Amino acid sequence: MESKLKITGGVPLNGTIEAQGAKNAALPVMAAALLLKDGTLRLSRVPDLLDITTMADLLRSLGATVTYHEHGMDIAVPEQISWETPPDLVRKMRASSLVLGPLLARCGRVVMPLPGGCSIGSRPIDLHLKGLARMGASIELVHGSVHATTKGLKGSRIYLDFPSVGATENLIMAAVYAKGETVLENTAREPEILNLMEILRSMGASIEADGTGVVRVQGVQELHDGVSAIIPDRIEACTYILAGAATNGEVTVRGVVPAHIDSLLAKLEEAGASLTIGQDAVTIHPSGRLKGVSLKTLPYPGFPTDLQPQIMALLSMAEGASIIQESVFQSRFLHVSELNKMGAKIDIQGNSSIITGVGELAGADVAATDLRAGAALVIAGLAAKGNTCVRNTGHIRRGYENMVGKLRSLGATIEAVEDEGDDGDSERREKSGLPRHTS
């Protein structure tokens, strides 16, 4: 049953919360465990999220054993595993495509349905496949599935047309067992990729990265057991910092790496926010109404596209105008119409949104279209006058561990209720004598 969030806005958030482990680090690292041939990867600080459960189910379907322990998990991978991924699981989550590289490198073949697009764009995996082909894989698309085989991947020089996060991760994992040296150029440089490389090195992989987008991998024969920690989730942490700013509260997020969120902190200071930045914690202080600012989303270390909806919610209430340019995804503005239902004044022009700040948002019934759009609507609801109902919050549970609990601990009035799909239709049906629900 889908659930919805009921929020009563206008309450400044106050308090301290702990950042979860990074979803976008844990997912590739879990996929990397498949490179083990009869070994175990022990991970700590793995977030408790729907996407993590989906990835664990996918690993189990291939023959791995995944057991949870306090704030972490053990992934045991036997000598023999399957290379055929179950369509139902792959279609649930795009990040399933991260098993392509490990399975091909380890089994010499993989069959996987092409991941679907989603509300933020078509999201192809052409760069992943092009790189694997460069390493000697033969790849066929058969009825919407990728059939890839190789007699043994070979080290190659691969230039990525776009610094794709997933393609970078897949190709690094594939290169771990390739014969000879692989040089990847124009790679993504997100902190989650550094975490993946650290963990692969701890398992015996030979990987060098100089932070300039060049990664060199020397192929090895085998990896050994690993014990590692997932880095903090910079996107989740910033979501709560933005919620603090939007409600004019005082929120501290602990267990973060401030250097990973420089772009957001700089943008908030430019808008007039007051911040305290510590070793592993950031505090946003009551900063009153911020000034409009402009930004363009870019691959790391640029402003992250995964914070674009959330900062848009904040800037919709700023003094003056803001322009947000989305350069990473084709169409990541489905949250605009929902924010406008709450009184925001946002106009989409191509891949930019023009925001005219308003003094106040008004609570409304809105729907999440993806994970970060959902988070943006929660931020708007926390700041708005009156009550807001955010539907389709399954998206939110995919990436935010215990959001309701964390927000309540900061003083928010928020509750999760079952959504019987009542879109106000039942009253109309009742009045017209129709039964409330028909099958």
Ligand code: EPZ
């Ligand atoms: C990762 O997705 C993240 N997901 C996304 O986070 C994030 O938004 C994205 O990187 C960008 O930072 C995970 O790490 C699990 P990309 P990914 O490949 O790897 C195009 C969230 O909310 N592209 O860097 O799929 C693509 O269409 C999620 O946590 C190709 O054209 O992102 C997109 O426009 C949402 N061909 C752009 O590149 C390819 O082969 C960036 O995609 C691959 C990508």
